[in-house]
Amino acid sequence: KAGVTQTPRYLIKTRGQQVTLSCSPISGHRSVSWYQQTPGQGLQFLFEYFSETQRNKGNFPGRFSGRQFSNSRSEMNVSTLELGDSALYLCASSLGEGQGASEQFFGPGTRLTVL
């Protein structure tokens, strides 16, 4: 079974630009979560989607948004990039319901650098 895939793996943008990151979950998984990882703040929860609906959201500004498609693939968008948005963005997928619903599997991440 293929794992969680994230594209692109590396991205360089300049301040003020916007960026879209993509995540394809494990086949059969209907829940996708996004996390921001930085050396200073650690792993911070952005949001989680299940069956195309956002089910929970972390404490990030409205510049951070996401969506989930009917095939469970998810995208997150960051508009008006700031230097502080430089981070590793991790996506995780899980079944979302039923036994084993809480077990998450992570992708390799997208390394975003904002110049």
Add this chain to the structure above:
Amino acid sequence: GDSVTQMEGPVTLSEEAFLTINCTYTATGYPSLFWYVQYPGEGLQLLLKATKADDKGSNKGFEATYRKETTSFHLEKGSVQVSDSAVYFCAIRWSGGFKTIFGAGTRLFVKA
């Protein structure tokens, strides 16, 4: 609020030493508990899990027991190897809660 506290690192050990990484949590309800490991340049890998009180999760020589009375989930390994060098994260997640809370992570260095 809900939170996870891990012992601060880095932890430096010699090969074959005993490892303990402490993790305590504050949570409403009955979350599942997890340990994840992150190797340089990679995403997180699930190391082990426990879904209810007194459950013991184990994998690759690592163990952790869900202690509800002390709200702890300490990670242990009897004999570490150089290849165990990585960052370890403790986490809690509620089934149907759609949110995971991670600890700050503990970096482990194992010297040959």
